[in-house]
Each structure stands twice: as structure tokens, then as C-alpha cells.
Amino acid sequence: MSRHVPQPAGASLCLCLTGSTIAEDLSLLERHRHRIDMAELRADFLAPDERAAAWRLPALARGVGRAASLPASGLPMILTVRRATDGGHWTASEKERLALISRLAKRGGFAWVDLEEDLEPGLVVETGPARILRSLHDPTGLPGGLAGRLRHIARGSREVAKVAVTVRGSKDLLELVRVCQETRGVPKVLVGMGDAGLPTRVLATRLESMICYSSEGSTAAPGQTDPATLEELYRFHRISMSTKVFGVIGNPVMHSLSPIIHNRAFSELDVDAVYLPFLVDDLGAFLEAAEMLGVAGLSVTVPHKESVLPLLASRDPIVERVGACNTLVRRDGGWFGANTDVEGFLMPLRETLAGRAASGAGGLSAEPREPLSLKGLRASILGAGGASRAVAYALAASGAEVLILNRSPDRAREVALRFGARWAGLDRAGLDLMREGSDLIVQTTSAGVGSQEGEDPAPGYRFSGREIAYELIYVPRTTPFLARATEAGCTVIPGIRMLLGQATGQFRLFTDKEYPADLLAELGKTL
Ligand code: ATR
Secondary structure (H helix, E strand, O other): OOOOOOOOOOOEEEEEEOOOOHHHHHHHHHOOOOOOOEEEEEHHHHOHHHHHHHHHHHHHHOOOOHHHHOOOOOOOEEEOOEHHHHHOOOOOOOHHHHHHHHHHHEEEHHEEEEEEOOOHHHOOOOOOOOOOEEEEEEEOOOOHHHHHHHHHOOOOOOOOEEEEOOOOOOHHHHHHHHHHHOOOOOOOOEEEHHHHHHHHOOOOOOOOOOEEEEEEEHHHOOOEEOHHHHHHHHHHHHHOOEEEEEEEEEOOOOOOOOOHHHHHHHOOOOOOHHHHHHOOOOOHHHHHHHHOEEEEHHHHOOOOOOHHHHOOOOOOOHHHHHOOOOEEEOOOOOEEEOHHHHHHHHHHHHHHHHHHHHOOOOOOOOOOOOOOOOOOEEEEEEEHHHHHHHHHHHHOOOOOEEEEEOOOOOHHHHHHHOOEEEEEEOOOHHHHHHHHHHHHHHEEOOOOOOOOOOOOOOOOOOOOOOOEEOOOOOOOOHHHHHHHHHOOOOOOEOOHHHHHHHHHHHHHHHOHHHOOOOHHHHHHHHO
């Protein structure tokens, strides 16, 4: 873990101190001092009997990190006592709140004091030598006329405007990106709260926002990120105006493993790029925001793989054949769509077949780097949704005999007709057909994931032990389908292998580089 080199023009990474005691705040600082540029004392989190002595915190903070040979001084601190109506923990009177701010600010050596733009007139706050972050909060959405307010809420040169608003979805994100463009050159802090607002935090430097707030366990505000995640996963301090931005669009998406897969490779190959999860509920609005943000490429996941098709300017022929797109790359002022699910699915299969041939286990053989011919392979696919289509195309185009089995036989029929396959229901007759001959069984249904964790799509099927069982679910790592196949002695391919396979194809499209093989092997074991 290397220490960052602060960029004078970049946004500062600020740790919110959310302990209930000063000692807790100091230990938070101790843990994250090497990652941050400043800290915010959230005095509204302090227990009432700790508040009076909180003025000592900036001085005490100077001692933190000495052991790590960090500068003893130079950690600017913000003083904030956030009202409950703005999402804070302060519940006593406004008069007491402002009195506490005045007492702490006068004695404490804080660099900044956060004061709301709508303070009751007539109540006096003394901030001593500290500068003022004049803040506007909206825990419910985006107030109108934000660009104008950002320009005018700071009262004089000692003040900087701050807005913390709630990004409810892609339309709000687009609006916030527009506000940033309209207020170029205005010193400001801009925070988009909520998961859909994450880009405004990680890309603070690109949006010319002076501060990115973070907190351990993301406790201080909705959508906030942990300093370790910001620094170690997103390499926050390396992000500049020239950093290429990539990400995954989906809904839900916040727990996607793709940011780990891509950011780790950017880091290993020293590529100036960052990859984020983008929670997208309106594709059109998001793609407009992405264009304004200069996003260079995107992975596409559920539920957007099909709905993105009309928004493509150009596409790979495989996208057309599969009827789904999992990758977008910005090309000639438009979005080019590709589908790396097909090669991502085939890559581990090719390796497994080559491994079986080498070990004399019989069956079909294929060299890992050769185009794979699966002539003669009898393959069954469980499920007839979007994932099934990419698999059916990959197998049929490689020469395999394909049988599609689905709970609703009509959907199986639809996919089968498209790819010249046979079909059946996931019933006794279907399972008998599958039992008659399956060298490969691919599990593409959602039985085993999310609300269906622990479920088996074909509990009546008895594995012979000679099948290759290929599961597409990767969280959890093991499903009842995989567990039963392993028990029966089958060769198994866990879902993480296809996830990594499709990501390596995307990485090539994004960077023109090959994904590092050692990292691929490591993530195959650890993710
Ligand atoms: P995806 O795009 O990820 O493939 P999808 O289009 O929603 O997702 O398809 C989900 C697939 O899982 C469908 O084939 C579905 O079967 P139905 O078409 O009959 O709904 C299948 N599926 C979901 N839950 C299942 C279960 N408990 N048992 C068997 N199949 C299931």
C-alpha cells in the first residue's frame, strides 16, 4: 500500500470523524491518516459530555501518524455540527448548536467551519480565523436552480459554497453533472448523496469539487464511501482530468465485483484509469451524463443488456445475433456495443476441455488458444433468459448440439428456434432427455442467487459424474447445482470463471491490453 502523492489541483479526501468520544475520533484518524488530506469533526456524533473538550481535536490530531513519518501538522480540520433535518444527529436547540460551534471554533484551530446557508437570522456565530463552508443540504432530492445557488451562497472570499443533495436516480445525476459544467471555475464542494451519486464522490476532482467526504463504515451520510475503498480500490489521489473513466451500469450494481477486477488490473499495469459502479435507472439520462463526464467505456449488466440496444451508434455482429450487449465503448462520438459474454463463456470451457484432454480424461479436446470447435459435444442449458441466449449462441456457433430446458417451455422454444437447438421443459421428460446425453450442462437460471439462494433448478436430475457442470452464478461461490455435481464427481466450472472471462474481453476493448494472467489466476481463487 503506497502513500499517495497529493495533487495540488485535485480534490481533498476528507475523513468524517463520527466517534462518540474524542478518543474514538483519534483512533479513526490513526487508522486512516495515511489516506486522507483533511478531516471533519462531526461534533453532532459526540456524546454531550465530550463536546466541550472537542476544541482540542485539531491539536491532538497533529500527533497522529507521527509513527508513520507523516507530517506532524498539515491536516486541515472542518468543524461541523449537523442538524437532524439535514441528516445529522444534533437534536438540541439551534441556539445551543450555534453556541457550541462558536466555542469550539474560537479556541480550536479549525481550518473550516461548516455553516448552513439558511441559518436563522439574528443568531450570532463566531468562527474565529476559520473559513466557512456555506452549505445547502437536501436529504430528499435536488432543489431547483442549483447552479445559481452555488454561485451565490458563499458570502465573500472567506467562504466556499457546498451543496449536499440526494441523487435519486440517473436523471438527478445528469442534472448534477450539468450544474458542475455550468459552475466551472466557481470554488465549490459538491456532494451527490445516495448510491446513484457515487460518481460525484469518486470523481470529485473531475467535477472540480474541492472535497470528497468519506467515513469508516460509510456511516456519516448515505452513499458515502470508506477511505480505504476510495484510496485502495479507486486510487482516489491518482484521478486527474486526464484519467479515463470506466464503469459498470446495472440495477442493482453496488456489490458488483467488476470494479475490483478492472481497477486491480489498471493498478498492476499502471493504466491511468478508474472503474466505478454506476447505479442506473434511466439509461438515456445516464448515457448523456456519461458523455458529459467523458466516460470511455462501460460494462452492462442486468437489466440493461437488451434495453441498451436502441441507444447504440454501432455494434459488433455478435450483439445482433445474441440480442444483448454487455460492453459499451465510446467511438467516433457514439456508443459502440460489443458482447464479451460469448468469449467469456467459452474461455473457461476451452481451458477445461484442454485440461481434460491433457489428463487423458477423454471427451472432446481443444487447444486453449485455438478457435474452439465443439462438434459432437452434447450440451444442455438450464434456463431461457438473457444469459441463456449468450450461452446458446456460443455453443451453437461452435458446433455443439444444444438442448435448452426451461421452467416455462415456451421461452425455451423461443431461444431454441433462434439458435437451431432442441428444447424441453424442466420437467421429468426434459430431465430424461438431458440424462440421455449431456457432456456439458450449463446452469443459467436465477435459482441459487439472491432471493433464490439455496435453490436448485433441477433437483430431480442425477449427475452421472461424466458431465462438465458449468454454473453461471458467482455469488454465492457454490450453489446446490455445483455442490451436487461436485459430489457426483463431475468436472465443474464455477461462475466466477465466466465473470472473469467476459471482463478480460472488456479490458481488451477498454485498454487495448491483455488482462494480466497472474492477476486473473489470483482473482479466480480469491473473489
Ligand atoms: P437472465 O437475463 O439473468 O438470464 P432472466 O431473463 O430473468 O434472467 O431469466 C431467468 C431464468 O431463470 C429464466 O429461464 C427462468 O425461468 P422462467 O422463464 O420459467 O421464469 C429461470 N428461473 C428462475 N427461477 C427459477 C427456478 N426457481 N427454477 C428454475 N428456473 C428458474
